[in-house]
Amino acid sequence: MNDSHFDLIVIGTGPSASTVAKKTRSEGKRVAILESREFGGTCALRGCNPKKVYANAADLYDRAWGAKGKLIEFDGVRIDWQKLHAFKREFTQPVIEKSEPSYAELGIATFHGHASFGDWNTVLVNGESLTAERIFIGVGAAPRPLDLPGETRAIRSDDFLELVEMPERVTFIGGGYVSMEFACVAARFGASVTVLQRGQQVLTPFDPDLVAQLVQYSAQHGIQTHTSSTVTAIEDASDGRSVIVQYEKSDQSRSVEADLVVHGAGRVPNLDGMNLELGGIDFGDKGIRVDDCMRSVSNPIVYAAGDCADTGKPRLTPTANEEARIVVKNLFAENPSAQPQYGVIPQVAFTVPSIAAIGMSQQDAEASYNVDVRHDNTSSWGSVRKTGQRCAGYKILVDKDTDKILGAHLLGPASEETINLFALAMKYGLTATDIKATLFAFPTFASDVRRMV
Ligand SMILES: Cc1cc2nc3c(=O)[nH]c(=O)nc-3n(C[C@H](O)[C@H](O)[C@H](O)COP(=O)(O)OP(=O)(O)OC[C@H]3O[C@@H](n4cnc5c(N)ncnc54)[C@H](O)[C@@H]3O)c2cc1C
Numbered sequence: 001m002n003d004s005h006f007d008l009i010v011i012g013t014g015p016s017a018s019t020v021a022k023k024t025r026s027e028g029k030r031v032a033i034l035e036s037r038e039f040g041g042t043c044a045l046r047g048c049n050p051k052k053v054y055a056n057a058a059d060l061y062d063r064a065w066g067a068k069g070k071l072i073e074f075d076g077v078r079i080d081w082q083k084l085h086a087f088k089r090e091f092t093q094p095v096i097e098k099s100e101p102s103y104a105e106l107g108i109a110t111f112h113g114h115a116s117f118g119d120w121n122t123v124l125v126n127g128e129s130l131t132a133e134r135i136f137i138g139v140g141a142a143p144r145p146l147d148l149p150g151e152t153r154a155i156r157s158d159d160f161l162e163l164v165e166m167p168e169r170v171t172f173i174g175g176g177y178v179s180m181e182f183a184c185v186a187a188r189f190g191a192s193v194t195v196l197q198r199g200q201q202v203l204t205p206f207d208p209d210l211v212a213q214l215v216q217y218s219a220q221h222g223i224q225t226h227t228s229s230t231v232t233a234i235e236d237a238s239d240g241r242s243v244i245v246q247y248e249k250s251d252q253s254r255s256v257e258a259d260l261v262v263h264g265a266g267r268v269p270n271l272d273g274m275n276l277e278l279g280g281i282d283f284g285d286k287g288i289r290v291d292d293c294m295r296s297v298s299n300p301i302v303y304a305a306g307d308c309a310d311t312g313k314p315r316l317t318p319t320a321n322e323e324a325r326i327v328v329k330n331l332f333a334e335n336p337s338a339q340p341q342y343g344v345i346p347q348v349a350f351t352v353p354s355i356a357a358i359g360m361s362q363q364d365a366e367a368s369y370n371v372d373v374r375h376d377n378t379s380s381w382g383s384v385r386k387t388g389q390r391c392a393g394y395k396i397l398v399d400k401d402t403d404k405i406l407g408a409h410l411l412g413p414a415s416e417e418t419i420n421l422f423a424l425a426m427k428y429g430l431t432a433t434d435i436k437a438t439l440f441a442f443p444t445f446a447s448d449v450r451r452m453v
């Protein structure tokens with residue numbers, strides 16, 4: 001076997017690719033891994049982990065603000081952006097430094113550069129031509145082209161995480177995860193924030209009533225949210241420093257002036273320039289077309305997972321990890337047949353406070369089941385009030401016929417943790433009565449769950 005032929009070529013170094021490369025190598029296969037940027041992937045370097053450091057700062061600020069005059073005095077509390085930025089690097093820098101050597105230590109060959117296909121089993125990278133028995137594509141997603149005049153004036157989520165200072169007026173294009181999470185951070189840093197969302201609701205994967213509660217609370221912190229508002233252009237303002245964001249709302253042209261515009265208008269599979277056609281790899285707007293076993297529908301030696309694979313599932317790190325686990329099982333199997341076991345997938349937006357969801361929405365549940373909708377604004381519950389916080393609520397959907405949980409929707413302190421109790425309950429088919437009959441430590445947010453169901 002020569003130096004350019006491998007059992008497996010892995011493209012990307014995010015959660016899906018790193019799992020596939022390391023697990024396959026541990027089975028004794030010859031593996032190469034290719035990365036166009038720093039080794040480490042989106043989640044560790046430009047997504048979940050650095051984002052959570054910023055979200056923690058915003059949450060801490062909010063908790064201190066809520067507790068002022070009750071649990072603590074608030075004088076002089078502020079987020080020091082530069083220190084926060086430096087602290088974030090404590091989490092990203094070690095990944096940048098250690099990720100590539102960790103592959104080399106395992107005997108995985110590493111290559112830098114943008115990978116593209118030469119033919120069905122050949123990958124080109126940085127002037128080299130590599131071949132393999134199997135190829136795994138885990139190239140993730142990137143901000144989608146905005147296709148509007150002045151779009152280069154908008155920074156992307158990667159740039160937001162590298163800002164060295166926070167301007168006074170920040171406008172976000174789109175009202176999804178990226179915009180709403182970063183809007184909460186910018187506002188707690190003192191910025192005046194505008195979110196322009198095309199759809200009728202921001203944070204569409206979440207319960208509309210809880211989202212409305214969050215939007216109302218966010219408004220008190222300087223976040224103005226405009227729904228049914230489509231951004232159409234970004235222009236320079238006459239002062240030469242700020243910009244004017246043009247948008248359409250109710251067939252009227254409107255505008256807002258900003259010092260910074262952030263693209264939070266969605267991400268698309270990162271397939272540009274990969275020459276997938278030369279690899280005989282079928283793909284569309286939603287990514288590489290794969291079968292139930294994560295194998296390309298058109299090139300049987302190619303597998304894909306994570307944000308670049310067209311699975312119809314939420315594009316999150318846990319789903320990427322589950323798909324990668326299955327790819328490892330199938331790659332060299334005689335009859336690849338393993339399929340991802342997603343179960344019910346919890347989703348959390350790390351806004352302030354966080355909002356979480358699992359299972360069905362109220363609308364979907366009511367369309368097919370006899371549903372008991374148990375809901376409340378819990379801002380006045382003791383557990384919440386004791387923290388000084390004042391924005392919390394829940395909606396639990398219980399099937400009246402079976403007593404099983406169909407969906408759970410949470411807003412407020414620790415909802416990003418509490419939702420995992422529902423993940424467990426729903427995966428193992430526990431009933432509302434089972435949950436009520438379980439003792440939880442008190443006083444904890446988890447103990448509120450018995451009261452919710
Ligand atoms: C700001 C932000 C916050 C997020 N927060 C969360 C969160 O809190 N929780 C959560 O579950 N998910 C979150 N996500 C989503 C999560 O990061 C992704 O779902 C996850 O990283 C997908 O993993 P992946 O393996 O598909 O690819 P990625 O992690 O995207 O890695 C793909 C890698 O491939 C490389 N690459 C791309 N093209 C090529 C090429 N042609 N050649 C070589 N290399 C290439 C890229 O440089 C990248 O390093 C967030 C995303 C963003 C942007």
Ligand SMILES: NC(=O)c1ccc[n+]([C@@H]2O[C@H](COP(=O)([O-])OP(=O)(O)OC[C@H]3O[C@@H](n4cnc5c(N)ncnc54)[C@H](O)[C@@H]3O)[C@@H](O)[C@H]2O)c1
Nearest residue numbers: 174175176177178196197198230231264265266267315348
């Ligand atoms: N906490 C998390 O798990 C987390 C955090 C960040 C990102 N992510 C992942 O990254 C993905 C991308 O996040 P995102 O927030 O960029 O996208 P998103 O798809 O969640 O939201 C983008 C929103 O922008 C709107 N939009 C598009 N064009 C517009 C325009 N011209 N004007 C106004 N609004 C417009 C869309 O209607 C959409 O609602 C998520 O779907 C998720 O998979 C997850």
